[in-house]
Amino acid sequence: MIQKQTQIAFGIIISLLLSTTLSDAAPNRTDQITHGAQKITINYQASLTQNEREITYKWLNKVTSALRTVYGEFPKDYFQLTIQRGTNRSGPVPWGQVERGEPTKVLLVINPEHGYDALISDWTAFHELSHLLIPYRGHGNVWFSEGLATYYQNIIQARSGLLTETEMWGKLAAGFERGEKQHRWGHLKLTDLSDTMRENRQFMRVHWSGVLYWLSADVELRKQNKGTLDSALKQLKACCESSSMSAKAIAQKLDELTQSDLFVPLFETYCDSYQIPDYQPILTELGIEQYQSNRNIVLRNTASQAEFRKQIYRK
Numbered sequence: 001m002i003q004k005q006t007q008i009a010f011g012i013i014i015s016l017l018l019s020t021t022l023s024d025a026a027p028n029r030t031d032q033i034t035h036g037a038q039k040i041t042i043n044y045q046a047s048l049t050q051n052e053r054e055i056t057y058k059w060l061n062k063v064t065s066a067l068r069t070v071y072g073e074f075p076k077d078y079f080q081l082t083i084q085r086g087t088n089r090s091g092p093v094p095w096g097q098v099e100r101g102e103p104t105k106v107l108l109v110i111n112p113e114h115g116y117d118a119l120i121s122d123w124t125a126f127h128e129l130s131h132l133l134i135p136y137r138g139h140g141n142v143w144f145s146e147g148l149a150t151y152y153q154n155i156i157q158a159r160s161g162l163l164t165e166t167e168m169w170g171k172l173a174a175g176f177e178r179g180e181k182q183h184r185w186g187h188l189k190l191t192d193l194s195d196t197m198r199e200n201r202q203f204m205r206v207h208w209s210g211v212l213y214w215l216s217a218d219v220e221l222r223k224q225n226k227g228t229l230d231s232a233l234k235q236l237k238a239c240c241e242s243s244s245m246s247a248k249a250i251a252q253k254l255d256e257l258t259q260s261d262l263f264v265p266l267f268e269t270y271c272d273s274y275q276i277p278d279y280q281p282i283l284t285e286l287g288i289e290q291y292q293s294n295r296n297i298v299l300r301n302t303a304s305q306a307e308f309r310k311q312i313y314r315k
């Protein structure tokens, strides 16, 4: 713990020296985070003070380390983080988005005056960075991409000690429930609903159907002894990190890489769904019990797939 903090402090000193030299030429300050040969460039909006950049850098170190709990490296060998200051006081990280391209850029709008503890408690950055785990082209069946990012934002927060096992599964169980409650657009298949999500505002059904897809695929891979979703995504990075793929093409590639026949059939089922598929069976086999009265959950270690639940949480 102490050693880690020293490394971060040392990194901040080096990077501030670097950014001061660059500042004469450019109004914005830059910084970087490296892992082996992998590199992330950070561009700070010029209005951030030195103290705010130090807090932001410490936070980004933690968030990007969390991203490495999926398979030990970043999902892209190079990408950029653009840090802008928010114009309102709505929260520590009111907005984030991924701009795919060469290089891929992740924009994070922050209010650093909230401080480090508030920044690290916000899920937005974990969500946006989790989007990088698949080379999604950015349109069509957006449920697939949003589901992956929402699934992993919780996993990587938990694996880096920011959520307990109960908190993590509690968030997933509560999310499925919110997804189930959005059924006003039950005449539209998920694939059509997610194409018009901004207009119909059925964010919960779209996102949480997607999370259930990825959780189901993860558990099924483990049951079939074909690795884990983490290892499948690592293989996907190796082959296709620079590609721009449709959701279906990614599902096909994941089946090919894991020598399975589960990502595509499950994808078709979800595309054609008129409501979030039944999530109770998978929660039961993982040993996640919900109590409707107080929204708390209890984890059962005697459940048939309780080991998978623990593995997903701690890797």
Ligand SMILES: [Zn+2]
Binding pocket: 127, 128, 131, 145, 146, 149
């Ligand atoms: Zn997203």
